[in-house]
Amino acid sequence: MSFILNIETATKNCSVSIAKDGQTILCKEIAEEGYSHAEKLHVFIEEVIAESGILVKDLNAIAVSQGPGSYTGLRIGVSAAKGLCYALNIPLIAVDTLKTLASKANVSEGKIIPMLDARRMEVYSEIFTAGLEMEREIQAEIIDENSFSEYKETLYFVGDCAEKCKPVLTKENFVFLEEIKYPSANEMSKISYDKYQKSDTVDVAYFEPYYLKDFMMTLPKKQ
Template sequence: MNILAFDSSSKALSVALLTDGLLLGEVTLNLKKNHSTTLMTTIDFLMAQVGMEAKDLDRIAVAQGPGSYTGLRLAATVGKTLAFSLNKELVGLSSLLAIANRVQDDEAYVVPMIDARRGNAYAALYKNGQQIIADQHCNFSEFLADLSEKVSDFSKVIFTGESENFVDAIQNAGFSKEQIIADSLGKLPSAYEIGKIAENLVPENVHAFVPKYLKKVEAEEKWLESHEKAENTPDDYVQRV
């Protein structure tokens, strides 16, 4: 099975091509840039370098969220467009799971995170690829308090992803700095990991495929704060498109 996988859910952009689980090539850009200007050119470059044409693909795999609103919309749009126009299978999976799977330690509890600003994060808890605490948008200090109730051995917890702004909070919660992956390559999102996981997933309905934001857009939140729901207004009066 030939899989094109990509992740634009955070600051980094990652694109990979796999054949039957074998990595043919992967490009990762760890730059704060508009992914809309680089995603398709990166896909084109990678496919040209490995000598693969669009018709050769069997499946498109996309990091479905959580993460950056713009990045998730971009990935979903590109994934759906390619899958529909080429008549290929489409699968989506957790951006946090893809980060967590870079930690090659079956005994470790892994906390992948994406910085959501102002002390907030998208975070979860995984062990050996299995979800223990669901992906969520959270105040990270509160997440750490919840984490302490789920894990009996603090020494087996590893933090990875966009952890730079949470080092103090992690240490104040009783964990050591050595439990935070500092190597930039080791904590970056990997489209290769997405492709490996995606090989065993059930294809999704292309038309129904949507990002998993886990949080309302900031503009929507502000609108809801300043507008009381009109009496007898149906719950679905305001819909996200």
């Protein structure tokens, strides 16, 4: 029997779950425009552990979303996960954010393309089969009318980019599952458990989130 705490903070969705042997027991999350991760994350962690009827010492591992995504969100999630792993002396599991997002799409054919907003017409994207096998690695790419035109099968797009990408990606085989917007710790449960069983963990001391692009600080305009 194994209990894994899953932490997903790569997007506007601050999400935490407790899973037993790969099945989610309890998940708490909130998606807000103002990114409330710093205020909500530790509260959610305490609540899911308490309400699941286990103790912190019962945790066998911590899983954290590794990115790509929000620089600040990823830092908050990874810092919390590392702190718990250090304190409890348990392994850290890194989960591909886009795979977690793709796993929310329940399809039996075609390809799943999770996309997260990277400003303007750029997105972070990856391509998976319907069985969640990775077909193309993560890229930061600019979307235009020719994007993904080489694919003839049905492509299912998920993520927070529908509003800006749907007017551009208009081919008949393109389907936007607009209800699937953010990754969730709920879907991390199976992925993290599979990694745990294979001892697919990362070094707690040296692990860094996968930002994909360098952090750019924007200075306020002079009055």
